[in-house]
Amino acid sequence: MEELKGNAAESEAQPTPAHVENGNDFEAEDLALMEQFLNDPAHDYRNLKYGDTVDGLIMRVERDEILVDIGSKAEGIVPSREMQSLAAEDRAALQVGDPLLVFVVQSEDKEGRAILSIDKARQERSWRLLQAAYEKGEVISARVVNYNKGGLLVNLEGVRGFVPASQVSGISRGPDTQKQSDMARMVNTDLRLKVIELNRNRNRLILSERQAMQESRESKKDELLASLREGDVREGTISSVCDFGAFVDIGGADGLVHMSEISWSRVKHPGEVLNVGDHLLVMILSIDHERKRIALSIKRTQHEPWSRVGERYQLGQVVEGVITQLTSFGAFARIEDGVEGLIHISEMGDEPMQHPREFLAEGAVVQARIIRIDPTRKRMGLSLRVNRESGEDVDESGEQGE
Known part of the structure; x- marks a missing residue:
């Protein structure tokens, strides 16, 4: 018994091995290494869910699908049905290593890969840009892809918008046949538009070309007025x-x-x-x-016509005129653009008359003789008595005419 106790005491007196004594230190070190491993971006996998929009990198381009690195534990796949909005030339331009915005349709399929969509990603981005443009009142550009009875259909990167015919300046307000012709002519043209109604839940986007044009004109008008x-x-x-x-x-x-x-x-x-x-x-x-x-x-x-009257006309000259207006006291005759003369009722003939309309009509062409000229006051007196002796006429100053 004494021997057993002695062995036990001796055993207790012996030092504890270092790996046992420092066990807590080893555990702390392992935890630090694990934390460092988890914090390494290379091991920071995304937990994706439906509706996420992700920036990825193209890993492989095949005929029916595109392999994309989206930072998940496995690459994502864009099947052909989810890239219908890509034009043939856009799809042919895709290269390995290019960035690509994708929309998560399914977080994981049977093979553990995410199913992605280019179409929905473009649409998502468009809605966000349209919302921003709507809130800021900005003008955007869109291509007309089709039309219906009520107006034009435009495409904005996967979002279909509607421009009512009443909001398009190039569409006439005449018969429906003319409207349809105007709208058909605008297909495949680009329009400057302003968002006037946006409801994403109802997939409703209404735009106006008239409002965009008005704002553009207002801006130009301010610049023009200043100049x-x-x-x-x-x-x-x-x-x-x-x-x-x-x-x-x-x-x-x-x-x-x-x-x-x-x-x-x-x-x-x-x-x-x-x-x-x-x-x-x-x-x-x-x-x-x-x-x-x-x-x-x-x-x-244009030149002021009366400035040359003194050079072109003289008293006694016979000119051709067109009757432009009849009054109770006479008639006005235009002898050239901007130059008219008065034929007083007393210069229309020897027969008495109550009103010049008894003798003349508007639009009639007459031969008249100039009996008075006053370029300063822009007045000219005419007479239809072209064969009358010139010595019998006097001008406004009382001097005998030629």
Whole structure:
């Protein structure tokens, strides 16, 4: 018994081996190594789920599928049915190592690979960009791919949008046949558009070309107004004609040509001499920066006819004129654009009359003799008594005419 106790005491007195004594240190070291391994980005696999949009790298391109590294434990596959939105030339351009945005359709198939979609990824990205454009009020560009009875269909990287016919400036408001013809002509063209309604849950996207154009014009108008100076002569295009004048587009802004500034000749209605689409020169008369209005003149880009009357005409000269207006005291006859003379009722003949209409009609062509000229006051007196002796006529100053 004493021997056993002695052996036990001796055994307790012997030192503990180092690997046993430092067991806690070994465990801490192993945990640190494990943590380092897990924190290494090379071993940081993504836990993907349906709906995730991931930036991947193309590993292999095959006829029916594309192998993509998406940072998961296994590569993902894009089957051919999930890349229908890629044009043939875009698909042919795909190369190994290229970045590729994909949408997770299935996190894992039987082989442990994720099923991915290029179509849904492009659509997801488009919705996000459209939402941002809608919130910021930005103008975007889209291609017309088709049309229906109500308007145009556009494609925005996988998102189908609708542009009502009423929101397209190039579609007439006439018969349906004309509308359909206008819309057919616009297929495969690009339009500048603004998002006016977006509802992703209902897959609804409504756009307007008119609003985009209006905003663009407003921006250009501000720039144009800042650059204009009174007296400038600009090229323009008639955009509309109304009773009191015509509006002319001078490169981003419309200015008004009042009826009195259309021609040096008498004009009863702007539509007599102007048509929408006509190209012409206009002079800037005034600019209202606060109200953003521009007053224009067509006639002031041309020579003022009365400035040459003294050179071209003389007393006693017989000229041809067109009756433009009848009044109770006489008739006005145009002898050239911007130059009219008055035929007083007393100079129409020897027979008494109550009104010139008894003798003349508007539009009639007459031969008349000049009996008075006053270029300064822009007045000319005419007489239909062309065979009368010149010594019997007097001018406005009372001096005998020629």
